[in-house]
Amino acid sequence: EVQLVESGGGVVQPGGSLRLSCAASGFSFDSYEMNWVRQAPGKGLEWISYITSSTALIYYADSVKGRFTISRDNAKNSLFLQMNGLRAEDTGVYYCVREHSYSYGENWFDAWGQGTLVTVSS
């Protein structure tokens, strides 16, 4: 069974940092592209970042570029999101998401974790 389990969320002051982790199991983690998607309270889903299986390609949403860093450790079946310079608008549930690769522009998200809550507040 495919499992994605996020951890590392919590309450942090504006300007602070957090590191989210996602433990993957039940599939060949090193064969999949991965993403982080978040949902602010009362808002919709927002894609945050993408990383290829080999880490050769990494993309970020404009809202987090320069502040967040995505990374992975294929040997430990883990995905990470280092979040620096946190702002109140970064508050939300952060999901670790597996991407099914079919071809350029024809992929989809086929597995989601349960999410971890990040609250940025003084």
Place this chain on the structure above:
Amino acid sequence: QSVLTQPPSASGTPGQRVTISCSGRSSNIGRHTVNWYQRVPGTAPRLLIYKNNQRPSGVPDRFSGSRSGTSASLAISGLQSEDEGDYYCAAWDDSLHWVFGGGTKLTVL
């Protein structure tokens, strides 16, 4: 402001057919396939439709999707109470981002 545009709400009575629209641009829906996700309160989002009109195993055939030009739609026939939740469309954008719609809250009356 989401890149893809969805109506904020939709509703129907049990057994009815409901459609949810999703409007984008040539850089996303116009060139790439559309996926739909369902989020029932208290649970993680789940894949409902991929590649415009494909259903993953386990998704009832009451759910169907289509795409035309820079728009897409999700149709739910034989509406059931368990269909209540939020529905999101998504597509890859040539700006090297995934983009989502703002979500449509479906209420079964």
